[in-house]
Amino acid sequence: MHFDVVIVGGGAGGLELAAQLGRHLGRSLGGEKVLLIDRFPYHIWKPTLHEVAAGTLDAHQEGLSYTVLARRNHFSFSIGEMCALDAQRKTITLESMKDAQGNELVPQRMVSYKHLVLATGSGSNSFGTPGIEHAYLLENAVDAQHFHTDWLSAAVRASFSSERSLSVAIVGAGATGVELSAELLEAHAELMQSLGSSQRFRLDITLVEGGERILGGLPQRISEQATLALRRKGVKVLLSTRVLELRKGELVTSGGEIQADLIVWAAGIKAADSNARLGLEVNRIHQFVVDDHLRASVADIYAMGDCAACPWEEGRQVPARAQAAHQQASYLSRVLLALLKERESDEPFVYKDFGSLVSLGDNKGVGNLMGGLAGKNFFVEGLIAKWMYMSLHLMHHRAILGSGKTGLLALARLLQQRVSGRMKLH
Ligand SMILES: Cc1cc2nc3c(=O)[nH]c(=O)nc-3n(C[C@H](O)[C@H](O)[C@H](O)COP(=O)(O)OP(=O)(O)OC[C@H]3O[C@@H](n4cnc5c(N)ncnc54)[C@H](O)[C@@H]3O)c2cc1C
Known part of the structure; x- marks a missing residue:
C-alpha cells in the first residue's frame, strides 16, 4: 500500500489535516493520495473525554466513524496501530489486529509513504509513582467509558450503603482534572434529581495538585477564579501536595493519606514510550523534536499536536492544546499541498495563542x-x-x-x- 501522505493519528490535529488535504485534492483523485491511520474505528474530540467519563456525553452518539468521515472528505482510512518505522525505505508497520479472544484478524502490514505525519497525541505522566495501576486514566474514549461504567457502579453502591457517600480523588489540576471535577459534580446533581430521597448520597471530590496553583499553565487570574468556583461547589482543592504512592482506595501524599473510592490520574503529560524506538529524535517526555517547519529529525517526516516538541517564543515549546493541533493542521495542509504540487514552501509555523x-x-x-x-x-x-x-x-x-x-x-x-x-x- 502506498500513499503520498500518510497521517498516523486521527485526533484533534491529524483528522483535521486529513480532511483539509482530502477536500483540496478532491474527488478526482479518489482519496488515493492521503491515508489516515488510527488505532480506533471512531473519533471523539479529546477535550470532551471528561464528559464521557462523567456520563454527561454519550460516546456512542459523540463518536464519528472514520470511514464515513474519509468518504465525505475524500481521503482513505485504515484502522491500525503503528508499531515500527523504517525511515530509509519510507515505510511504517502496522501491528497485527486481533479479536477479543486473541485470534488474529489481520496480520502485520506495511504502508509506504512519500510524506509521513505523526499526530499520535500524548497521555498523562505517572512520574514513576508506585501503584499507578490503582488509578483510572483519561487518555482515550475507552479509558473514559471504563471510568464511566465503574463510576455508575460506585454510585449504585453508595446509594444503597449505610454511609451514603462516594469519594473521588483526582490527581493533577490541569484542564483535565479541573474539568472532570466540575463535570462529576454536575453528573451527581443530575443523578440526585432522579433518585428518591432514601437513595441520595453525598459526593466528595478531592483535587490534588503538586504545584502552588491549579491550571498552572494558564494565567494566574484563571487559576484563582477556577479555584474559587470549585471550592464553592464543595471540591477539596489541595495545593503543593505531592502524591508519593497509590494503593487500592488510598493516596499517600506529602500531606498525609487520602481515602477514595475512585482515583483518577490526570497529572503531567508524556507521549508514548514507543516513540523513542522509532529512530527519530525525541525529548525527555518522548515527544518528537521538530523544527519551526514541524519537520522531525529525518527527512519527509513531520510531527504535530501533543506528540511534537515544537519551538515557540522565549525558548518555550508550543503548548499541548487542541488549538495548537488545529493551527498545525492548517499549516501542514498548506505545506503538503505545495509539496505535492512540487513547490517548496518556506513559511515557518508560528503559533498564535488565542x-x-x-x-x-x-x-x-x-x-x-x-x-x-x-x-x-x-x-x-x-x-x-x-x-x-x-x-x-x-x-x-x-x-x-x-x-x-x-x-x-x-x-x-x-x-x-x-x-x-x-x-x-x-
Ligand atoms: C479531558 C481532557 C480535557 C482537555 N481539555 C482541553 C481544553 O479545554 N482545551 C485544549 O486546548 N485542550 C484540551 N485538552 C488537550 C487536547 O485534547 C489535546 O491537546 C489535543 O487533543 C491534541 O491533539 P492531537 O491531535 O495531538 O492528539 P489526540 O487528539 O490525542 O489524537 C491522537 C490520536 O492518535 C491515535 N494514535 C495514538 N497512537 C497511535 C498509533 N501508534 N497508531 C495509530 N494511531 C495512534 C489515537 O487513537 C488518537 O486518535 C484536553 C485533554 C483532555 C484529556
Missing part, C-alpha cells in the same frame, strides 16, 4: 481571550465563557463535517437530550 477556556460544569466557564479588540486581552467567565468553550467543539466539527452537518448534529443532540435526559445511566 487564549484558553476551561469548563466549570453547569453553564459556567472561565478563560482569557488574547489579542482581541485593540490587541487587548480579555478575561471571560460564566455563561459567556461556557458558550465560547462549547463553540470550540463546534469549530472542530465544522472542520471535519462542514457547517451544515455540524448545525444538524448539534440540533439532533439537543433534541436527544431533551427526550432522554443529559446523563447517560446505562
Whole structure:
C-alpha cells in the first residue's frame, strides 16, 4: 500500500489535516493520495473525554466513524496501530489486529509513504509513582467509558450503603482534572434529581495538585477564579501536595493519606514510550523534536499536536492544546499541498495563542481571550465563557463535517437530550 501522505493519528490535529488535504485534492483523485491511520474505528474530540467519563456525553452518539468521515472528505482510512518505522525505505508497520479472544484478524502490514505525519497525541505522566495501576486514566474514549461504567457502579453502591457517600480523588489540576471535577459534580446533581430521597448520597471530590496553583499553565487570574468556583461547589482543592504512592482506595501524599473510592490520574503529560524506538529524535517526555517547519529529525517526516516538541517564543515549546493541533493542521495542509504540487514552501509555523477556556460544569466557564479588540486581552467567565468553550467543539466539527452537518448534529443532540435526559445511566 502506498500513499503520498500518510497521517498516523486521527485526533484533534491529524483528522483535521486529513480532511483539509482530502477536500483540496478532491474527488478526482479518489482519496488515493492521503491515508489516515488510527488505532480506533471512531473519533471523539479529546477535550470532551471528561464528559464521557462523567456520563454527561454519550460516546456512542459523540463518536464519528472514520470511514464515513474519509468518504465525505475524500481521503482513505485504515484502522491500525503503528508499531515500527523504517525511515530509509519510507515505510511504517502496522501491528497485527486481533479479536477479543486473541485470534488474529489481520496480520502485520506495511504502508509506504512519500510524506509521513505523526499526530499520535500524548497521555498523562505517572512520574514513576508506585501503584499507578490503582488509578483510572483519561487518555482515550475507552479509558473514559471504563471510568464511566465503574463510576455508575460506585454510585449504585453508595446509594444503597449505610454511609451514603462516594469519594473521588483526582490527581493533577490541569484542564483535565479541573474539568472532570466540575463535570462529576454536575453528573451527581443530575443523578440526585432522579433518585428518591432514601437513595441520595453525598459526593466528595478531592483535587490534588503538586504545584502552588491549579491550571498552572494558564494565567494566574484563571487559576484563582477556577479555584474559587470549585471550592464553592464543595471540591477539596489541595495545593503543593505531592502524591508519593497509590494503593487500592488510598493516596499517600506529602500531606498525609487520602481515602477514595475512585482515583483518577490526570497529572503531567508524556507521549508514548514507543516513540523513542522509532529512530527519530525525541525529548525527555518522548515527544518528537521538530523544527519551526514541524519537520522531525529525518527527512519527509513531520510531527504535530501533543506528540511534537515544537519551538515557540522565549525558548518555550508550543503548548499541548487542541488549538495548537488545529493551527498545525492548517499549516501542514498548506505545506503538503505545495509539496505535492512540487513547490517548496518556506513559511515557518508560528503559533498564535488565542487564549484558553476551561469548563466549570453547569453553564459556567472561565478563560482569557488574547489579542482581541485593540490587541487587548480579555478575561471571560460564566455563561459567556461556557458558550465560547462549547463553540470550540463546534469549530472542530465544522472542520471535519462542514457547517451544515455540524448545525444538524448539534440540533439532533439537543433534541436527544431533551427526550432522554443529559446523563447517560446505562
Ligand atoms: C479531558 C481532557 C480535557 C482537555 N481539555 C482541553 C481544553 O479545554 N482545551 C485544549 O486546548 N485542550 C484540551 N485538552 C488537550 C487536547 O485534547 C489535546 O491537546 C489535543 O487533543 C491534541 O491533539 P492531537 O491531535 O495531538 O492528539 P489526540 O487528539 O490525542 O489524537 C491522537 C490520536 O492518535 C491515535 N494514535 C495514538 N497512537 C497511535 C498509533 N501508534 N497508531 C495509530 N494511531 C495512534 C489515537 O487513537 C488518537 O486518535 C484536553 C485533554 C483532555 C484529556
